[in-house]
Every structure is written in C-alpha cells, then in structure tokens.
Amino acid sequence: MGSLQAIRYSRGKLEVLDQLRLPHEHHYDEIRTAEEAFDCIKSMRVRGAPAIAIVAALAHAVEIANGACTATDPEEIIAHIDSRLDYLKGSRPTAVDLSNAINVLKVAVRAAQIEELAHPEAREAIFNAYLRAAENILEKDLENNTSIGAHGAAWLQQQYAAGPDRKISVLTHCNTGSLATSGHGTALGIIRTLFQDGLLEHAYCTETRPYNQGSRLTSFELVFEGIPSTLITDSMAAALFNLHRERMNIGAVIVGADRVVRNGDTANKIGTYQLAVIAKHHGVKFVVAAPTTSIDLETETGAGIHIEERKKEELTQISGAVVNPDGSIDLSRTERVAIADQRIDVWNPAFDVTPHELIDAIVTEKGTVVKGANGQFDFSKVMPERWARIVKQ
Incomplete structure (x- = not known):
C-alpha cells in the first residue's frame, strides 16, 4: 500500500486524501482553489488541526503558483492574500492551528513587502515569501510530530519505568x-x-461518535502500522478502566488538541472531557499531545473557546459501503440510512473542553509540560518569544 499520506504536495499541485471514503477506498481530491480547500475542510474530507492548517496554507500556495493573483501593486497583492486567507479561516473556527498558520503567512508576505518595496521584483518577492512560508508549515509539522512522539514516549517510560519486560497499554x-x-x-x-x-x-481506540473518526480512521492506521490494537465504543471506556489494574495495564489516555489555552484547558473532539474524568477516577495518566501551533496564549481559559456545532444528520443518519450477504464489501455502492427518528431535536457540538485540572501532561515538540506547584501549566519555557510578546507585554 505504500506510506500513508493524507496530503500530497508539489509546487503548484495539492492532493488531499478523501477521509470520508476510508477505510474502504483510497481516493485523492486535487485542490486547486481556496474554495475547494474550504469545502474539503468544512465537509471533513480532511480533518485534524495540523492537517487543516496545512491544506489551507497550501491551497492558496497553489493559487499563487498558478497565477491566480493578477495584482501588481504590493499593497494590492497583500490585500488579495489577506482576503483569501481570511476566507479560509472560516472553514473550521475551533482549531487554532489554522489561525496561527494564517498569522505566520501574513507576517511573511509583509516582511517581503517591506524589503522589496522599492524594487521592480516586489511582486515575485511577495509570492515567493508566501510559497516558502506555506511549504515550511508542511515540512515543520512532520519534524514536530516526530519530536512529540519522542518526548511523550520518554515521559511515559519515566512515569511507569517501562521497558521490554514492563510494557504499557494506552x-x-x-x-x-x-x-x-x-x-x-x-x-x-x-x-x-x-x-x-x-x-x-496494546492500544485501544474509541469509535468517536458521531463522526466515527476512531473506527474509520484510527483503527485503519493502527492496523496499517501493525500495532496491536482494539476498537471500543465510546461508552466502554469506563468499563475498560475498571478492569485495567488486574488485566489491561492501561497507563495513559493520550489525545490530541484542537486548541490549548494559556492555563492548559484543552479543546478536543467531543468525548475527550468524559475520558479525562474517568481517567482521573481510575488513576490513569491523561496526556495531551499538541504542537506549539495548537497553543493559544491569547485566550486565558477554556471559557473563551468557541465550540463549533455541526448538523443534526451526523447523529440521526449514517452512511457507508454496502456489506454483501457473504461479508464482502461493495465499494461501488454507498448507502445512507436513518438511525434515529428524523424529527428528534439534536445537539451536536464537535468539541468539548477538558479543564487543566484533569490533565497530567501536555507534550509539545519542544518538551513535556507538567503543572507547577500552583496547579497551572506554564508554557513560557517551550515558547518563550510568544510568551514574552503576548503574556508579559
């Protein structure tokens, strides 16, 4: 099958794996415009805070590389880039990676404008600055992820004195x-x-209702990588933890983050908060894995996080490939079926906020942050420049 890639990019061309077709079919959509990227993100054909930011940044890079901006005046070029990025920012409001990436891109093109304003090459300088900055977001993300993996594994190994004869489940x-x-x-x-x-x-993954990212995507990745794993429903976690001391040896719940605010409160996929509550009750470490691009120092507490709400049909209907009587899957046929009375009222928040009190560690690419004596997370050491600019101003 080759390596698993959600995003394939070369200058002037962007392809995104349609995650709505997984795990049954690998299909890449070519993204040529900001509008196509907006739809791809909004429809959740691509999801995950880092991937959303990458796709948005690279979609406009494709537009620029293919000559979509015809402005020649530097200020008009900057205005055009701003408008496209601001449009893309509205595709998924909760994930802070997207707004952080947009801020980085806006700074990059303005720096190029100042440097080249008096030169006839100003137009190309601004475009090249954008392309380099957008492509760097893609490259840096992979480096960050590898580092997060190393820091998180090292912290858990230390907590449990883990080794070949003392493995942990998560x-x-x-x-x-x-x-x-x-x-x-x-x-x-x-x-x-x-x-x-x-x-x-062993790794356990939840199905992650109502969009089933765990059952459709995480279980696929775990099987793809050959990692020993088991899928459970969201409502089975407490029962699993109740068994862990005697049989399951579960050492940690490890989750990602769409936004971590200054005090450590964390917005993540709906269902995360309840896992933190039962993990605390059962003495299981609760770990958030978040690149510094997911940390929002401007928002002081989780109360300031805007939570996206999605359409009711995600709870009342479900779609998928047809299973034939012999158990084989017919990829040519997709059916949508009702799983609830279609008249019922629905509340469907995409995310919830886990209070920092329930989080044991936040793992970034620059190190693992734990709570100080005051019970607060301090991000000043892993992001000193941003901390100094935003918090100590």
Missing part, C-alpha cells in the same frame, strides 16, 4: 495520526514511538 480518542497531520501524528505519534521502542503492550 487509550486514544479520535484520530491524531498521519491522516490528521503531515505524517507520524501527535497523540498517535506517541503511540507509534512507544511501539517502535518496544514499550507498548
């Missing part, structure tokens, strides 16, 4: 692997590193 929620990033993954990246280092006994 539970993860939603999808945080290669399909949600440029590769390796964040929370699933830690699990991959534990497995590669011979420290993992």
